[in-house]
Amino acid sequence: MTAKFEYSPALESRSIVDIKSSYGLFINGEFVDGSGSSFKSISPATEEVLAEVAEATSADVDKAVAAARTAYTKTWSKMPGRERAKYLYRIARIIAERSREFAVLESLDNGKPIRESRDVDIPLVSQWFFYYAGWADKLEFALPGNRQSGSDPQALGVAGQIIPWNFPLMMLAWKIAPALAAGNTVVLKPAVTTPLTALLFAEVCQQAELPPGVVNIVTGAGATGQAIVDHADIDKIAFTGSTAVGKAIARSVAGTHKKVTLELGGKAANIVFDDAPLDQAVEGIVNGIFFNQGHVCCAGSRLLIQESIYDDVLERLKRRMATLRLGDPLDKNTDIGAINSAAQLARIQELTAVGDAEGAERWSAPCEIPQNGFWFAPTIFTGVTQAHRIAREEIFGPVLSVLTFRTPAEAIEKANNTPYGLSAGVWTEKGSRILSMASQLRAGVVWANTFNKFDPASPFGGYKESGYGREGGRHGLEGYLKGAQR
Ligand code: NAP
Numbered sequence: 001m002t003a004k005f006e007y008s009p010a011l012e013s014r015s016i017v018d019i020k021s022s023y024g025l026f027i028n029g030e031f032v033d034g035s036g037s038s039f040k041s042i043s044p045a046t047e048e049v050l051a052e053v054a055e056a057t058s059a060d061v062d063k064a065v066a067a068a069r070t071a072y073t074k075t076w077s078k079m080p081g082r083e084r085a086k087y088l089y090r091i092a093r094i095i096a097e098r099s100r101e102f103a104v105l106e107s108l109d110n111g112k113p114i115r116e117s118r119d120v121d122i123p124l125v126s127q128w129f130f131y132y133a134g135w136a137d138k139l140e141f142a143l144p145g146n147r148q149s150g151s152d153p154q155a156l157g158v159a160g161q162i163i164p165w166n167f168p169l170m171m172l173a174w175k176i177a178p179a180l181a182a183g184n185t186v187v188l189k190p191a192v193t194t195p196l197t198a199l200l201f202a203e204v205c206q207q208a209e210l211p212p213g214v215v216n217i218v219t220g221a222g223a224t225g226q227a228i229v230d231h232a233d234i235d236k237i238a239f240t241g242s243t244a245v246g247k248a249i250a251r252s253v254a255g256t257h258k259k260v261t262l263e264l265g266g267k268a269a270n271i272v273f274d275d276a277p278l279d280q281a282v283e284g285i286v287n288g289i290f291f292n293q294g295h296v297c298c299a300g301s302r303l304l305i306q307e308s309i310y311d312d313v314l315e316r317l318k319r320r321m322a323t324l325r326l327g328d329p330l331d332k333n334t335d336i337g338a339i340n341s342a343a344q345l346a347r348i349q350e351l352t353a354v355g356d357a358e359g360a361e362r363w364s365a366p367c368e369i370p371q372n373g374f375w376f377a378p379t380i381f382t383g384v385t386q387a388h389r390i391a392r393e394e395i396f397g398p399v400l401s402v403l404t405f406r407t408p409a410e411a412i413e414k415a416n417n418t419p420y421g422l423s424a425g426v427w428t429e430k431g432s433r434i435l436s437m438a439s440q441l442r443a444g445v446v447w448a449n450t451f452n453k454f455d456p457a458s459p460f461g462g463y464k465e466s467g468y469g470r471e472g473g474r475h476g477l478e479g480y481l482k483g484a485q486r
C-alpha cells in the first residue's frame, strides 16, 4: 500500500460568509416571515446548527404563487427577451463575483469538499445563467420548426420547482435559468437539509434588481413541496429527486393542465474494456462514484470490467482509493466530504449491510472517520451479481458495485439491465466501439473516456425510471415553452 503524503490542513476561511441566525421566505422580492414553524439547517460535517429557516405552509406557498403570477402577467411576460437577458447576465456575473462565498456556504451546508464546490458546482451555476441569458432573445430558434410561424414561442406561466440536496445551487440554476430565459416566473423549494445557498441566491436576485415576484424561494420539507405540486395556479412542475417522490408527483398532476419534467435516480454502468488506458480509467472510476460522496444521480455506481483485466484494474483502483482523503469539507486537500444527513447515512449503511448479507465482498479504503458528523469511507463490493440489491438499487453514497463481462454484447446487456437509464460510461481506445456502445446503451448521457462532465449547452436527462424531459442546452427550454412536446 502506498503511504499517504502528509499534508498540513489548508482550510478555506469561512469568514467570507455571513450566515444569519434565522431566515424567512423570499416572496415578491422580500424576505418575509413564514406563517408556520421553522427548522434548523446543520453542517453535516460537524452537526453544528448553521441557521434556523422558516418552514413554508400552504398559505405561504399560496402567497408565493400569487406573487409569481402577478410578476408573470404584469412584468416578466411583457418584457422583451433582450431585457430579460440583461437580468440573467447580471445574476451570472454576481454569482461569479461572489463565487467564494457561495462555495464556502455550499460546503458548510451540504458537506461537499470545497475543491468541488469551488471548482465544479459554483462555476457551472454561473455558466448556466450565462448560457440561458444568451437564449432569452432567441426563443424563435428554441423549438424545431418554429421559425416558420414567425413568432416567439410563449412561456408557460408560473413554474413550481423542487430540488434535492446533492447539488443545491447547481440544481437551482438548472431549474431557474431556463425558466426565466423562456419568460416564466418561479416558486422554488430547496431541500430541507440544504436551503442556505438558495437563500443567498435570493439576495443575489435583490442585488440584480430582478423585478419582485419573478423568483420566489419557499423553504420547507416534503409537505411544502406537496403544496407546490397541488397548487391550482401553477402551470409547470419541474422536479429533481427520488424516483418514489417523482412517481407520486406524476400521479398528483395527472389529469391537470400542469406540465411536468422529472429528473430521478440512476444506477449507471461504467464499462472498462481491455484496451482502455487503465490509469485514466481508474481516475474516471474514482471520479464516477466518489465525486460528491457518490450523492450523484448519474454516478457510475456499477463498474463493469472486462474479465481479462479484472485483477489489474482492481489492484490499481484499491491503490488509488487508499490515497483519497476524507475529512473537513473546507480543507482544500479533502477528496471525500461528509454524507449529507443522518438519514442518508442510515440508508447507505442499510444497503451495504444487504450487500454483505447477499454474499458480496466489501473493501473500504483505510481512513480515519471524524468523531462528529456523518461519514462513510469509500467502499467497493466485488463478487456482485446482477440479482444483488446493491447492483439494482441506488445507494447514493460512496459505494461501488463491481461486476465483470467478456464481450461487448454482454456489457450492453448488463448495463441496460436496470429500471433506470440516466447515464453510462465507456472506456476504450477504439472510436468505433464507443459509437457502437453509445447507440446501444439505454441512457440519456453516455460519456466516453471521461465521466461526470457537465456543460450548460449539453442536454441531460433520463429514460425509463430516471424520468423524462431534458435540462441543459436548447432542449432545456422545451420544458418551459408552449408548443413543445412536453
Ligand atoms: P426526495 O425525497 O425525492 O427529495 C427531493 C425533493 O423533493 C426535496 O426538496 C424534498 O423535500 C422534496 N419532496 C419530498 N417529498 C415530497 C412530496 N411528497 N412532494 C413534493 N416534494 C417532495 O429525495 P431525498 O430524500 O433527498 O433522497 C432520497 C433518494 O432520492 C436518494 O437516496 C437518492 O436515491 C435519490 N435522489 C436522487 C437525486 C437525483 O438527482 N436524481 C437527488 C437526490 C436524491 P425535503 O428535502 O424536504 O425532503
Ligand code: MG
Pocket (backbone or CB within 6 Å): 041, 042, 043, 044, 108, 109, 110, 193, 194, 195
Ligand atoms: Mg445543511
